[in-house]
Amino acid sequence: MFRPSLAPDEGLLLVQERQSRMDAATAILVIGVTVAWNLMVAVGVGLLLATFQFVRAQVVAPVVHRRSNVAQRPSLRSRTEQQRQLLAEHADRI
Numbered sequence: 001m002f003r004p005s006l007a008p009d010e011g012l013l014l015v016q017e018r019q020s021r022m023d024a025a026t027a028i029l030v031i032g033v034t035v036a037w038n039l040m041v042a043v044g045v046g047l048l049l050a051t052f053q054f055v056r057a058q059v060v061a062p063v064v065h066r067r068s069n070v071a072q073r074p075s076l077r078s079r080t081e082q083q084r085q086l087l088a089e090h091a092d093r094i
Contacts, residue, residue: 022053 026049034042079087 019057026050026053 026046029049030042030046033045075087
């Protein structure tokens, strides 16, 4: 998340966030690999770490954002009176 300006006390809070620490660790590791080997290896390591972090974030994120049932979102299909009564009785279970 981009923050254009930080108050003096917000700098420490930014360091406490897990994602910020992971980003900082990735940057430091890429700088270290650049110094130890070369830029091409560092780019590869950076891409590998960024891919890993992205996949991990997607696995942890919830997939279902909203749950609904038949009572909240009725079907537009035309049904017989008996079918409508059955759906009305069991709408909360579907």
